[in-house]
Amino acid sequence: MSELSVVVVAPDNEQRAVLHLLVDGTGVAKTEHAVASLIVAATDPILRKIQSIKPDIILVDIPRDAAPALQTIELLHQEVSGSAIFAVGLMSQPQVIVNAMRSGAREFIGSPPTPTDLLEAFVRLSAARRKVQKEGIRGKIFTVVIAKGGSGATTIAVNLALALQSAHGNVALVDMAPLGHTALHLNLKPLFSVEDAIRNLHRLDSSLLESFTTRHSTGLHLLAGSNIPLAIEPSTAEFARLFDMLVGQFRYVVVDGSSRSDASARLVGNLSQAVLLVSHADVASLWSANQIRQYLGQTGGNERLQLVLNRFRKIPGFTEADVEAAAGLKLLWKIPNQYFAASAAIDRGIPLVQHGNTEIARSFAGLASRLTENDATVKRAAWSLFKIS
Ligand SMILES: Nc1ncnc2c1ncn2[C@@H]1O[C@H](COP(=O)(O)OP(=O)(O)O)[C@@H](O)[C@H]1O
Numbered sequence: 551m552s553e554l555s556v557v558v559v560a561p562d563n564e565q566r567a568v569l570h571l572l573v574d575g576t577g578v579a580k581t582e583h584a585v586a587s588l589i590v591a592a593t594d595p596i597l598r599k600i601q602s603i604k605p606d607i608i609l610v611d612i613p614r615d616a617a618p619a620l621q622t623i624e625l626l627h628q629e630v631s632g633s634a635i636f637a638v639g640l641m642s643q644p645q646v647i648v649n650a651m652r653s654g655a656r657e658f659i660g661s662p663p664t665p666t667d668l669l670e671a672f673v674r675l676s677a678a679r680r681k682v683q684k685e686g687i688r689g690k691i692f693t694v695v696i697a698k699g700g701s702g703a704t705t706i707a708v709n710l711a712l713a714l715q716s717a718h719g720n721v722a723l724v725d726m727a728p729l730g731h732t733a734l735h736l737n738l739k740p741l742f743s744v745e746d747a748i749r750n751l752h753r754l755d756s757s758l759l760e761s762f763t764t765r766h767s768t769g770l771h772l773l774a775g776s777n778i779p780l781a782i783e784p785s786t787a788e789f790a791r792l793f794d795m796l797v798g799q800f801r802y803v804v805v806d807g808s809s810r811s812d813a814s815a816r817l818v819g820n821l822s823q824a825v826l827l828v829s830h831a832d833v834a835s836l837w838s839a840n841q842i843r844q845y846l847g848q849t850g851g852n853e854r855l856q857l858v859l860n861r862f863r864k865i866p867g868f869t870e871a872d873v874e875a876a877a878g879l880k881l882l883w884k885i886p887n888q889y890f891a892a893s894a895a896i897d898r899g900i901p902l903v904q905h906g907n908t909e910i911a912r913s914f915a916g917l918a919s920r921l922t923e924n925d926a927t928v929k930r931a932a933w934s935l936f937k938i939s
C-alpha cells in the first residue's frame with residue numbers, strides 16, 4: 551500500500567499534535583499539513599490550500615461542542631473532491647456520529663484514537679480503493695414481498711437471510727419495507743438506514759456502504775429500513791445504483807419488501823434472482839397474490855416470481871394445483887404454521903432459525919438451499935443471464 555497523505559484539522563493544539571504523531575506513527579500515512587482552525591466559509595483560504603495539497607485523507611477533530619466542526623466537514627466535503635474525510639470524536643454522542651457521517655465523513659474514529667484505530671481506518675480506505683478498481687463478485691438478490699399485510703414477509707426475509715449467512719456467509723439483508731421491522735426481529739439498533747446509503751450514493755463505495763450496515767452477531771449485515779415514512783422517496787435509478795453496489799460486495803442480498811408494491815419494488819424484483827411472493831393459503835390472500843404478481847411481472851421477469859405459502863396447513867379438498875391456479879404462480883416452498891414460536895421470536899429478537907433444530911428452522915434452511923442449489927456450478931453464468939443493466 552502506497553503512503554497516504556493526510557491533512558489534520560484540529561483547533562486544539564494538544565489534540566493536533568497528538569493526531570499528527572499518531573498518523574505518522576501508523577507507518578502507512580504521513581501528515582502533510584496541520585490546520586489550527588476550523589473552516590466556516592467556502593471563501594476560507596485554508597480550503598484553497600487543502601485543495602492544492604489534494605490529500606488522500608482529511609482528519610477532522612470534533613470537540614464536545616460539535617457544530618462548527620460538523621460545518622467544517624460539510625464544507626470540506628463540498629469543496630475538496632477526492633479526499634476522504636475521517637472524523638475523530640467522542641463515541642458517547644451517537645447523534646454527532648450520525649451528523650458527521652451525514653455531513654460527509656466516511657469514518658468516525660473514537661477519541662482519543664489508538665494507533666490501531668487509525669491504521670485500520672487507513673487500511674480500509676486503501677482496500678476500498680483497490681476493490682473499486684478490480685472486478686469484484688456479483689451476488690444474487692432474493693426479494694420477499696407479501697400479497698396481504700401480516701403474511702410473514704419480514705419473518706421469512708430475516709430467517710432466509712440468516713440461513714444463507716450460516717450456509718455461505720457474506721449476506722446482506724436490505725429493509726425496503728415502508729416501515730422497517732427487520733432490526734426489531736434481529737434485536738439490532740441501527741444508526742443508519744437505506745435512506746443514508748441512498749443519500750450518499752455519489753460517494754458510496756464498499757467501506758462506506760458497510761459502515762451504513764449494522765452487523766448481527768452471526769455476521770449478517772443489515773441495511774436497515776426507515777422508522778419514519780421517508781420525506782423524499784428515492785427514485786428507481788437510485789435503488790438500481792444501490793443494488794449494483796450491494797451485489798458487488800455481498801454474495802447474497804435478501805430484500806424485505808413487505809407490503810411494498812411500487813416501481814422501486816418492481817425494479818428490485820427485476821434485478822432479483824427470485825421474487826418470493828408470500829401468501830397464506832386462503833382465497834383472499836391468493837387473489838391478492840395474483841394481483842401483485844401481475845403488477846410486478848408487468849415489466850418482464852415473470853418467471854422469477856414464485857409463491858411461498860406461509861403458515862401452511864393442509865386444507866382438505868384444496869390441492870397445490872388449486873393454490874397455483876389461484877395465485878397464477880408456481881409454488882416454491884411451504885413454511886409451517888407455528889404461531890407461538892414465530893411471535894416469541896419477534897418479541898425476543900431471536901429469529902426462528904436460531905432456536906435450534908426445529909421444524910420451522912429446517913424449513914428456512916431448506917428454502918435457502920433450494921434457492922442456491924445451482925450456485926456452485928453456474929455462479930458466474932447465472933448473474934450474466936439475469937443481469938439487467
Ligand atoms: N410461519 C409462521 N407461523 C405462524 N405465525 C407466523 C409465521 N410467520 C409469521 N407469523 C406471524 O405473523 C405475523 C406477521 O409477520 P411479519 O413477518 O411481521 O409479516 P409481514 O412482514 O408480512 O407483515 C407475526 O406476528 C408473526 O409472528
Ligand SMILES: [Mg+2]
Pocket residue numbers: 703704705727731808809
Ligand atoms: Mg413486514
